Amino acid sequence: MSPVTIYDTTLRDGTQGTGISYSTLDKIRVAEKLDEFGVHYIEGGWPGSNPKDAAFFEEASKRSWKTAKITAFGMTRRGKMKVEDDPQVKMLLDAKTPAVTVVGKTWALHVTEVFQVSLEENLAMISDTVAYLKKHGREVLYDAEHFFDSFKENPEYSLKTIKAAQDAGADLIVLCETNGGALPEFVEETTRKVIAHLGRPVGIHTHNDGGVGVANALAAVRAGACQVQGTINGYGERVGNCNLTTIMPNLQIKMGIDLGLDLTRLRELANFVDELANVPHDIRAPYVGVAAFTHKGGLHVHAVQKLARTYEHVDPALVGNQRVITISDMSGQSNVMMKAEGMGFKFAKGDARVQTILSEVKRLESEGYEFEAAEASFEMLIRKQLGQHKPVFDLIEYHSTHRFHGGEHGFETCEATIKLEVDGSRVYTVDEGDGPVNALDNALRKALLPFFPALKDMRLADYKVRIIDGGTGTAAKTRVLITSTDGNATWGTVGVSCNIIDASWKALVDGIEYFLLKRAA
Numbered sequence: 001m002s003p004v005t006i007y008d009t010t011l012r013d014g015t016q017g018t019g020i021s022y023s024t025l026d027k028i029r030v031a032e033k034l035d036e037f038g039v040h041y042i043e044g045g046w047p048g049s050n051p052k053d054a055a056f057f058e059e060a061s062k063r064s065w066k067t068a069k070i071t072a073f074g075m076t077r078r079g080k081m082k083v084e085d086d087p088q089v090k091m092l093l094d095a096k097t098p099a100v101t102v103v104g105k106t107w108a109l110h111v112t113e114v115f116q117v118s119l120e121e122n123l124a125m126i127s128d129t130v131a132y133l134k135k136h137g138r139e140v141l142y143d144a145e146h147f148f149d150s151f152k153e154n155p156e157y158s159l160k161t162i163k164a165a166q167d168a169g170a171d172l173i174v175l176c177e178t179n180g181g182a183l184p185e186f187v188e189e190t191t192r193k194v195i196a197h198l199g200r201p202v203g204i205h206t207h208n209d210g211g212v213g214v215a216n217a218l219a220a221v222r223a224g225a226c227q228v229q230g231t232i233n234g235y236g237e238r239v240g241n242c243n244l245t246t247i248m249p250n251l252q253i254k255m256g257i258d259l260g261l262d263l264t265r266l267r268e269l270a271n272f273v274d275e276l277a278n279v280p281h282d283i284r285a286p287y288v289g290v291a292a293f294t295h296k297g298g299l300h301v302h303a304v305q306k307l308a309r310t311y312e313h314v315d316p317a318l319v320g321n322q323r324v325i326t327i328s329d330m331s332g333q334s335n336v337m338m339k340a341e342g343m344g345f346k347f348a349k350g351d352a353r354v355q356t357i358l359s360e361v362k363r364l365e366s367e368g369y370e371f372e373a374a375e376a377s378f379e380m381l382i383r384k385q386l387g388q389h390k391p392v393f394d395l396i397e398y399h400s401t402h403r404f405h406g407g408e409h410g411f412e413t414c415e416a417t418i419k420l421e422v423d424g425s426r427v428y429t430v431d432e433g434d435g436p437v438n439a440l441d442n443a444l445r446k447a448l449l450p451f452f453p454a455l456k457d458m459r460l461a462d463y464k465v466r467i468i469d470g471g472t473g474t475a476a477k478t479r480v481l482i483t484s485t486d487g488n489a490t491w492g493t494v495g496v497s498c499n500i501i502d503a504s505w506k507a508l509v510d511g512i513e514y515f516l517l518k519r520a521a
């Protein structure tokens, strides 16, 4: 067993995060993914909370798990109630998991003000519940809620609560930094004192309210904690929990603690968990975000090209991520050379064409273009600068209209007409669409399909409009970013104009030309 175990609570504490919700099937899929990845405990939920969580445990009990112990979460018995009569405790046992985690109160403030029971009764609630679950053969983890806030105020009572759990047979005491406001120095010092007092290691459960959820858990590990509880992508109540996606590589790569995890699958795991929660990926997430190894500044790219570790704290491949070089008005020749190389263009250092391309990038970016997410437009730009671009058609004119029909059942129609020439043949098409850009896209495809049948495989996957230079009101510039796909690859193109239709047209045409170029290659 690893000297530090990873306890995942994405499916319990994570789902307490605003906007995070999983169906029972999603929960099973996430649990399977976590098990495959190799975490040691998976807290599946709170069986006494809702039918979805109860159904998860029913389903989980029928499956076999490779590495993880499935764990059910609940609370100590209610005040003035016998533990065997408490329906919440019964539901914990009914979950049929090998391990259970019970949360209990440490902070006298909560005991007397919220529970409104005596401090002695709280100790009995902890002790009775842990002993009862142990008697039923469960591994018991005891989550000492608000441990750090409580310890600051009343160390003596705080220690009594966890001692009650330990004496009742708890397998692990977990110190919870529930309100997320403590700082690492205090967490480290307190954890060290508690370990000395109990004579054995503890687990750590932190929240990120002060932006130091991961740092606090690392501090506890430095003090001797043997388990880290957290969530994938840091989901959780309020601003979230200790982000396992960050702390796992910190522990394994930076601190040299062998967690037994294949971190090359970390990014895949992070994305999977986001996808099922229907949450956009955080591009700036340490280790796993798209931006984590993206180099934009010319000086950075120049150095990274020679020696990656000049601007990378770890090799991106170790966590399943990759290096990205972006093109922008902060680029130097090195950005262009590296990026172009990835597209199959080779330039020698000092090649004058690199400077020409760079100048064009900077000119366009000053007009509002952004090539960071529009790699296909960047490739088209290179080809144009190198004289390798052959337009697939010559535009004669296009026209796009939007009509609103009044009356009781007012409705709108959009129509576009296009006149163009392909290989000397003149084409004239008209089509409708949901909006003027959609109508234009439909009319353009209609015109080109007879000449390029492969276009039937290509579709728009995303369309984003950003108003730039907003100070000039309706005359402001519009940047349109289009993502296209053929079902396998996706590519981004960009267009800028004072007119949204024209900006869209530019991005549409780049996207089509890029697709046809790749199909022909």
Ligand SMILES: CC(=O)SCCNC(=O)CCNC(=O)[C@H](O)C(C)(C)COP(=O)(O)OP(=O)(O)OC[C@H]1O[C@@H](n2cnc3c(N)ncnc32)[C@H](O)[C@@H]1OP(=O)(O)O
Binding pocket: 013, 016, 046, 048, 049, 050, 075, 076, 077, 078, 079, 103, 104, 105, 114, 115, 125, 145, 178, 237
């Ligand atoms: C720090 C954490 O993140 S702990 C996890 C928090 N997560 C959640 O609360 C999500 C799941 N919760 C739920 O589904 C519900 O709150 C339930 C089913 C657990 C309880 O629902 P209800 O019975 O309707 O109670 P409600 O939520 O209003 O209040 C909580 C009750 O639990 C009691 N309680 C709270 N913590 C504990 C504890 N550690 N041990 C014993 N009782 C507790 C409170 O005193 C209160 O009881 P009371 O109404 O008799 O005063």
Ligand SMILES: CC(=O)C(=O)O
Binding pocket: 013, 103, 143, 144, 145, 146, 176, 177, 178, 179, 205, 207
């Ligand atoms: C138990 C728990 O989730 C907490 O104290 O934060």
